[in-house]
Amino acid sequence: MLSEFFNPSSVAVIGASHKKGKIGHTIFNNFSNGTFSGKIYAVNQDSTPIDDNRVYQSVKDIPGNVDLAVIATPAKTVPSILKECVEKNVKSAIVISSGFSETGKDGSALEEECKGILKGSGMRVMGPNGLGVYNSSNGVDTMFLPEEKMGRPKKGGISIISQSGAIGASMLDWLSEQSIGVSKFVSYGNAMDVNELDILEYLSEDDSTKVIVAYMEGIKCDGKRFIKTVKKISRRKPVIVLKSGKTDVGKEAASSHTGSLAGHSEVYSAAFKQAGMIETDNWIEMFDMAQAFACQPLPRGNKLLIVTNGGGFGVLAADEAARSGVVLKNPSKGMKDILKDELPGYASLKNPIDIMGDADSERYERVIKEGLKEYDGVLVIVVFQTVSMDDGIIRKLSDISEKSDKPIFLCAAGGKYTSEMSKKMRDSGIPVYVNPERAVNAFSRMFEHYGRNSD
Amino acid sequence: MLSEFFNPSSVAVIGASHKKGKIGHTIFNNFSNGTFSGKIYAVNQDSTPIDDNRVYQSVKDIPGNVDLAVIATPAKTVPSILKECVEKNVKSAIVISSGFSETGKDGSALEEECKGILKGSGMRVMGPNGLGVYNSSNGVDTMFLPEEKMGRPKKGGISIISQSGAIGASMLDWLSEQSIGVSKFVSYGNAMDVNELDILEYLSEDDSTKVIVAYMEGIKCDGKRFIKTVKKISRRKPVIVLKSGKTDVGKEAASSHTGSLAGHSEVYSAAFKQAGMIETDNWIEMFDMAQAFACQPLPRGNKLLIVTNGGGFGVLAADEAARSGVVLKNPSKGMKDILKDELPGYASLKNPIDIMGDADSERYERVIKEGLKEYDGVLVIVVFQTVSMDDGIIRKLSDISEKSDKPIFLCAAGGKYTSEMSKKMRDSGIPVYVNPERAVNAFSRMFEHYGRNSD
Numbered sequence: 001m002l003s004e005f006f007n008p009s010s011v012a013v014i015g016a017s018h019k020k021g022k023i024g025h026t027i028f029n030n031f032s033n034g035t036f037s038g039k040i041y042a043v044n045q046d047s048t049p050i051d052d053n054r055v056y057q058s059v060k061d062i063p064g065n066v067d068l069a070v071i072a073t074p075a076k077t078v079p080s081i082l083k084e085c086v087e088k089n090v091k092s093a094i095v096i097s098s099g100f101s102e103t104g105k106d107g108s109a110l111e112e113e114c115k116g117i118l119k120g121s122g123m124r125v126m127g128p129n130g131l132g133v134y135n136s137s138n139g140v141d142t143m144f145l146p147e148e149k150m151g152r153p154k155k156g157g158i159s160i161i162s163q164s165g166a167i168g169a170s171m172l173d174w175l176s177e178q179s180i181g182v183s184k185f186v187s188y189g190n191a192m193d194v195n196e197l198d199i200l201e202y203l204s205e206d207d208s209t210k211v212i213v214a215y216m217e218g219i220k221c222d223g224k225r226f227i228k229t230v231k232k233i234s235r236r237k238p239v240i241v242l243k244s245g246k247t248d249v250g251k252e253a254a255s256s257h258t259g260s261l262a263g264h265s266e267v268y269s270a271a272f273k274q275a276g277m278i279e280t281d282n283w284i285e286m287f288d289m290a291q292a293f294a295c296q297p298l299p300r301g302n303k304l305l306i307v308t309n310g311g312g313f314g315v316l317a318a319d320e321a322a323r324s325g326v327v328l329k330n331p332s333k334g335m336k337d338i339l340k341d342e343l344p345g346y347a348s349l350k351n352p353i354d355i356m357g358d359a360d361s362e363r364y365e366r367v368i369k370e371g372l373k374e375y376d377g378v379l380v381i382v383v384f385q386t387v388s389m390d391d392g393i394i395r396k397l398s399d400i401s402e403k404s405d406k407p408i409f410l411c412a413a414g415g416k417y418t419s420e421m422s423k424k425m426r427d428s429g430i431p432v433y434v435n436p437e438r439a440v441n442a443f444s445r446m447f448e449h450y451g452r453n454s455d
Numbered sequence: 456m457l458s459e460f461f462n463p464s465s466v467a468v469i470g471a472s473h474k475k476g477k478i479g480h481t482i483f484n485n486f487s488n489g490t491f492s493g494k495i496y497a498v499n500q501d502s503t504p505i506d507d508n509r510v511y512q513s514v515k516d517i518p519g520n521v522d523l524a525v526i527a528t529p530a531k532t533v534p535s536i537l538k539e540c541v542e543k544n545v546k547s548a549i550v551i552s553s554g555f556s557e558t559g560k561d562g563s564a565l566e567e568e569c570k571g572i573l574k575g576s577g578m579r580v581m582g583p584n585g586l587g588v589y590n591s592s593n594g595v596d597t598m599f600l601p602e603e604k605m606g607r608p609k610k611g612g613i614s615i616i617s618q619s620g621a622i623g624a625s626m627l628d629w630l631s632e633q634s635i636g637v638s639k640f641v642s643y644g645n646a647m648d649v650n651e652l653d654i655l656e657y658l659s660e661d662d663s664t665k666v667i668v669a670y671m672e673g674i675k676c677d678g679k680r681f682i683k684t685v686k687k688i689s690r691r692k693p694v695i696v697l698k699s700g701k702t703d704v705g706k707e708a709a710s711s712h713t714g715s716l717a718g719h720s721e722v723y724s725a726a727f728k729q730a731g732m733i734e735t736d737n738w739i740e741m742f743d744m745a746q747a748f749a750c751q752p753l754p755r756g757n758k759l760l761i762v763t764n765g766g767g768f769g770v771l772a773a774d775e776a777a778r779s780g781v782v783l784k785n786p787s788k789g790m791k792d793i794l795k796d797e798l799p800g801y802a803s804l805k806n807p808i809d810i811m812g813d814a815d816s817e818r819y820e821r822v823i824k825e826g827l828k829e830y831d832g833v834l835v836i837v838v839f840q841t842v843s844m845d846d847g848i849i850r851k852l853s854d855i856s857e858k859s860d861k862p863i864f865l866c867a868a869g870g871k872y873t874s875e876m877s878k879k880m881r882d883s884g885i886p887v888y889v890n891p892e893r894a895v896n897a898f899s900r901m902f903e904h905y906g907r908n909s910d
Contacts, residue, residue, distance in 0.1 A: 021842050098812075103801055150840040151870040166765025166812065166838045170868040173840055174889070177870030217770060244770040247777030253770045253807050282771070282892050283868070310621025315672060315699040315708045316737070322702030346558055352708050357553075357621065383621045385605040385628055387476050413625040413738070415606040415632030434629070437737050 002194065002202040004092040005126060006135045006184055008067035009038045012059050012090070014081055015073035015097075016042035018050050023096065023144040024072040025050075036139030039064060059088050066090045070132060070142045075099030078128065079113045086121040094142050095127035101190050102129050111192050118193055130189025131165040134172065136182050137208065143187075145169050156181015157210030157294035158287075159203045161188060161196055163217045171215075171283060179423035180291055183208045191220040197229055204233040211293035212239045213286050227275045234276030235453050238293045241277045242286050243268050278449055285438070291431035292442040296407035298450040301376035303327045304443055306352035306436075307367045308381035309359040309389065313411060314352030317379060317436035324444040328352070335370050342366045357383070361392035368400055368408070376447070377407040379439050384418040391421060398428035407446060409439040457649065457657040459547040460581060461590045461639055463522035464493045467514050467545070469536055470528035470552075471497035473505055478551065478599040479527040480505075491594030494519060514543050521545045525587060525597045530554030533583065534568045541576040549597055550582035556645050557584050566647050573648055585644025586620040589627065591637050592663065598642075600624050611636015612665030612749035613742075614658045616643060616651055618672045626670075626738060634878035635746055638663045646675040652684055659688040666748035667694045668741050682730045689731030690908050693748045696732045697741050698723050733904055740893070746886035747897040751862035753905040756831035758782045759898055761807035761891075762822045763836035764814040764844065768866060769807030772834060772891035779899040783807070790825050797821045812838070816847035823855055823863070831902070832862040834894050839873045846876060853883035862901060864894045 011031055017024035024044070031040040032053055041062050042055045049055055056062050059069060059081070069090045071081055075097050085093050100111040111128065118125055126132060132142030136155045143150070153175040160182060162168030168187040175182055184206065186199050196216065203209045212233070219226055233239055245251045246265035272279045280286045304326050308314040321328050328351045331339065336349050343363060348354040353371075355363045364380060371378045380397065382389060401408045410425050412418050413434045422432040433439040466486055472479035479499070486495040487508055496517050497510045504510055511517050514524060514536070524545045526536055530552050540548050555566040566583065573580055581587060587597030591610045598605070608630040615637060617623030623642040630637055639661065641654050651671065658664045667688070674681055688694055700706045701720035727734045735741045759781050763769040776783050783806045786794065791804050798818060803809040808826075810818045819835060826833045835852065837844060856863045865880055867873050868889045877887040888894040 023842075026842075099801075144842075145840040146842065149842075149872045162767075164765065164767025164770075166840075167767035167771075169840045170765070170768075170838055170873075173869035173873060175870075177874065215767065217767070244767065244774055247774045249777040249783050250770050250774035252805065253766075253773040282890050284890055308621075310619065310625070311708075312617075312619025312622040312670070312672065312699065313625075315619075315705050316622075318708040319699055319702045319705035322704040328704050346554075350707065383625055385600045385621075385624045387478075387481075387599075387601065387604075414628035415630075417604045418625075418628060419632065435737050435739055 002092070002124065002198060004067040005094065005133050006140060007138065008092070008140065010041070010065055010067050011036070011038060012041040012043050012062055012066045012069045014043040014059055014069055014071045016044050016050055016055065018044070018046065018048060026144045026146055027070055027072055027096070027142055030141040030143070031139070034139040034141060041066070059084050059090065062088070067092065069093040070096065072096040072144065075107065075110055075128070079110065079117060082114055082117045082125070086117060086123055090123055093123060093125045094132040095125060096130070096132055096142065096144060097127070098129040100128045100192070111190065115192055125193040126186070127189040128192065131168055131187035134185040136184070143169065151176030153180065153182040156183060157208065158182050158213055158290045159184040159206065159209040160213045161186045161199050161203070162215040163188065163196070164215060165189070167215050167283065171287070175287065179426045180287060181294070195220040197221045197226055200230060200233055200239065204236055209237065211237055211290050213290045214239065214241045215283065216241060216243050217245045223271065227271055230275035230277060238449055239277045240280060240286050240289050240293070241272055242280050242283055243272070276452060278445060288433060288438045288442050289445055291426070292407065292409065292446055295429040296401070296409070296431060297405050299376040299407050299443060299447045300450060302444070302447045303329055303376045304379055304440070305371035305375040305377070306379045306381065307355060307364060307371065308352055309355055309357055309386060310381060310383035311354045313381045313383070313436045314354055317381065317411070317440050318352055320437040320440040324441060326440055326444050332374055335374060338370055339367060357386050358388050360388045361390070361396050364393055365396045365400070368397070372400070372404050372406050375406070377409070377443050379409045379411060379436070379443065381411040381436055384412055384421050385414055391424060394421065394424050394428055397425065397430050401430060407443065409433065409443060411436045411439045457547070457579065457653060459522045460549065460588050461595060462593065463547070463595065465496070465520055465522050466491070466493060467496040467498050467517055467521045467524045469498040469514055469524055469526045471499050471505055471510065473499070473501065473503060481599045481601055482525055482527055482551070482597055485596040485598070486594070489594040489596060496521070514539050514545065517543070522547065524548040525551060527551040527599065530562065530565055530583070534565065534572055537569055537572045537580070541572060541578055545578055547579045548581070549585070549587040550580060551585065551587055551597065551599060553584040555583045555647070566645065570647055580648040581641070582644040583647065586623055586642035589640040591639070598624065606631030608635065608637040611638060612663065613637050613668055613745045614639040614661065614664040615668045616641045616654050616658070617670040618643065618651070619670060620644070622670050622738065626742070630742065634881045635742060636749070650675040652676045652681055655685060655688055655694065659691055664692065666692055666745050668745045669694065669696045670738065671696060671698050672700045678726060682726055685730035685732060693904055694732045695735060695741050695744050695748070696727055697735050697738055698727070731907060733900060743888060743893045743897050744900055746881070747862065747864065747901055750884040751856070751864070751886060752860050754831040754862050754898060754902045755905060757899070757902045758784055758831045759834055759895070760826035760830040761834045761836065762810060762819060762826065763807055764810055764812055764841060765836060765838035766809045768836045768838070768891050769809055772836065772866070772895050773807055775892040775895040779896060781895055781899050787829055790829060793825055794822060812841050813843050815843045816845070816851050819848055820851045820855070823852070827855070827859050827861055830861070832864070832898050834864045834866060834891070834898065836866040836891055839867055839869055839876050846879060849876065849879050849883055852880065852885055856885055862898065864888065864898060866891045866894045
């Protein structure tokens with residue numbers, strides 16, 4: 001149903017601007033100079049060409065069909081533009097413009113006027129007051145933030161919906177720098193037509209989406225329908241949610257921000273739980289989970305093996321395991337006997353297994369291969385700063401992970417060199433964490449999700 | 456008392472190696488090719504010169520005095536080398552070598568033998584089984600991890616003691632990448648002579664140390680003395696602690712790692728509290744606090760103003776404020792009246808103040824300057840991805856902060872461009888956070904510390 005938003009063959013940017021730095025310029029540029037291979041039309045009352053591209057004075061002047069109209073004009077012009085879009089039989093539109101219900105009475109009236117125009121038209125609309133859509137696979141990118149300031153993430157299995165454009169943009173930029181891949185992103189703004197539930201339903205049937213991440217300030221649709229629908233979606237793929245405006249003060253702030261009526265914390269948390277969603281406390285934690293869900297299988301038990309070349313990190317991981325109910329049983333006698341032959345005598349064979357500061361990739365490989373036979377997942381902690389560690393571990397971990405149906409996590413903390421290694425590791429499908437606690441927590445939450453959705 | 460460890464005029468590296476990649480080569484290289492301006496001597500049984508540097512066969516052959524000996528030879532050779540150091544009247548020594556009490560009975564015996572040699576000698580010894588010392592101001596750097604893999608942080612007000620070398624190294628590397636400055640770092644290993652309390656006492660009197668950060672698995676000295684001494688230190692400067700091995704499983708892991716007897720979680724937490732220390736949950740949070748303590752004044756009240764150009768982040772910050780007892784009262788009528796004249800009509804003047812997506816540095820400046828008059832601190836949230844924000848905010852914030860006796864915090868989340876801005880901001884003395892929650896939490900913990908130590 002929402003397919004044209006993500007896979008349009010033809011796009012009209014209404015309000016395409018001649019001036020660099022303007023919203024309408026950036027959006028038009030995303031399509032015309034990016035990887036988008038469909039037709040792209042510029043619409044502006046000033047018909048001077050933009051970088052040699054013809055400019056139409058109205059969407060109605062465009063000769064061919066328009067699958068998607070992206071509207072970036074002053075709020076008061078939006079109703080008449082929407083009318084023209086309806087007349088042109090445009091299939092879908094994204095209203096980027098702000099100045100609607102989020103600003104008060106006059107804006108609300110304007111939004112109601114737009115809703116009236118849409119009624120019965122068959123045209124679906126996203127926004128207003130949102131960034132719109134990003135699809136990593138085909139260059140659809142309605143985000144008005146310039147690429148010099150905001151990176152676009154590579155392809156991957158995480159799809160994101162965000163009620164806040166600013167948070168959405170910051171997250172995408174961060175993901176791009178971390179080399180964490182994204183499938184689709186939607187900033188739906190005031191949701192005057194398409195709401196979070198419509199998008200969740202679309203993403204639940206989208207094959208390239210492995211996990212859905214949602215930042216919400218309030219729910220725009222009916223609560224009961226929300227729970228019922230998301231419950232079904234959660235059984236197909238994990239839905240991770242960050243709800244803000246959970247406290248009275250935050251609620252107040254949310255209300256002046258997007259006009260959302262943010263309900264009580266407990267009510268929301270209970271609803272999310274009932275819907276099978278995975279709730280998180282902050283946006284970084286959201287992607288701690290999402291990374292792992294997107295590229296690793298769910299653990300079918302909660303026995304975790306930790307292997308490290310830095311004892312201290314093993315201790316921190318063990319503490320977190322104990323706190324979150326993850327079981328760190330020691331290796332079996334059989335496993336110990338095998339490792340005794342393969343590891344130096346000073347290695348510690350309790351769990352966490354400490355293979356010591358002079359460990360190389362081979363030593364890790366031996367332990368992980370044995371570990372996967374009797375544990376439900378392996379947390380690999382690598383201090384990349386040591387002389388004996390290098391990028392050899394990347395290939396090894398990725399090979400092991402590809403052949404395994406159990407999840408593997410990496411923890412690596414450091415600076416430039418470690419960040420490079422971490423990015424390469426992520427490119428090979430291994431989730432990476434700077435805190436051992438966060439890696440253990442991701443394992444624990446994955447097991448919890450498995451338990452809730454496997455019966 | 457420990458001054459020679461941090462400010463030696465002459466250093467002998469015993470076990471200085473001819474082979475690149477070897478521990479003894481890296482350490483010697485740190486001194487001979489770095490910024491260290493004192494005398495540096497190589498000691499090795501093989502007297503072939505190392506990069507044109509003369510090599511002495513024994514520390515006793517060195518013609519001048521030796522303030523600091525750094526020993527990186529096999530464990531079994533350490534007792535005789537220590538004997539030679541004592542005979543040479545070396546003032547202090549760092550034993551980098553591992554293979555002592557952390558490995559079991561034989562190692563413990565070796566450690567006891569070393570202790571016997573030290574008795575009555577007047578020579579102080581750090582280690583064994585540690586990385587030793589890093590002093591950002593004079594090039595003293597006994598860390599055997601090569602600079603290509605582990606960055607060294609710039610000068611700053613944070614001093615760090617770490618019982619784990621791996622965690623210490625990873626933290627320093629991370630701090631260097633984040634542009635967070637460090638004064639001194641100590642990885643004290645098994646603490647056979649100099650222990651954590653000796654170092655804490657030294658750092659408490661060190662003028663360039665503004666805040667002390669400690670990673671501990673157990674306490675090596677007497678508990679009562681620890682509390683009594685640290686209580687005094689905490690009144691002079693904040694001591695932030697991360698204690699691992701707090702759960703039974705973690706304790707077990709800690710014991711096979713450094714041989715520490717890690718006590719019960721509650722006992723430690725109570726002791727830390729009594730000692731006025733600031734306890735944290737993970738190593739990233741440790742530096743959330745440390746950054747702020749090192750460069751910002753303590754808040755003398757808990758009224759925080761939040762100003763943002765991205766409403767969503769304001770909501771998340773407001774939620775955290777409510778959870779941590781930080782007061783977000785709205786601006787006074789007087790302040791509102793002033794801002795009404797200076798901000799566009801669509802800005803929200805409640806706290807968090809949302810100056811909207813088209814805000815520039817000037818708009819921030821006006822709000823912050825007014826805010827500092829009636830709040831105890833200001834959290835500035837900047838979405839750097841917007842077209843209207845640039846590095847102008849850095850100079851403005853740094854100027855405001857220099858003239859103010861109230862703390863200012865920045866929250867900025869994103870990728871490459873935002874990271875660059877964040878580093879520049881830190882270079883100007885403003886602490887920066889990727890999560891609004893973490894910034895609010897830093898403010899809250901600073902106020903807590905103020906309350907505890909101001910009466």
